[in-house]
Amino acid sequence: MNIDMQQAAEKADAMLDATMGAVVPEIQWTHRATTTGTCDVSRYRAVMTVISEERRGSFLGVTERFWKESGYKITGRNEDREHPAIFAVSREGFTINLVIGDKGQAFFHASTPCARKSEVAEPVVRSNGGPDYSGGPIPYPNVRSDFWSAASPAPPAPPR
16 A cells, blocks of 8 residues: 555545444544554544444444445454444455444444554544543443434434
8 A cells, every 4th residue: 555654544534434424313423542553543433422222233234334335345243232343344455343332332443554654643523513532531422312322123214
């Protein structure tokens, strides 16, 4: 890959931005700290919207469909009821995953393939709709959604 680590980080950000935009109804999220290796970068987003146990399958399904439509290959799934996850890779070798953590908090993680060494700036896009917890501890999800936080089955999410 003939890009530097900053360009690779921007591509990872674009993958995360597009994924967040594909989730309808909208969710609130915040950045987690960027990590860098010797030639790779990882970007993270923590979803601050509560994803109820009843909605986790729908949330993962929306994400998986979008990733497949975007040309990503699904490389694995964790079917655990409380902490399901899905893992994918892009044609360029970027990985992206979604893991449901404690109390229904969803975490997205995008990692780059090896790129030319360079400085890496923090993401340009700011967290949407709530506090930006980047650089500090991230609380459990604390935003309620009529759809994503609902405790009973409901009709499918609106089309995007």
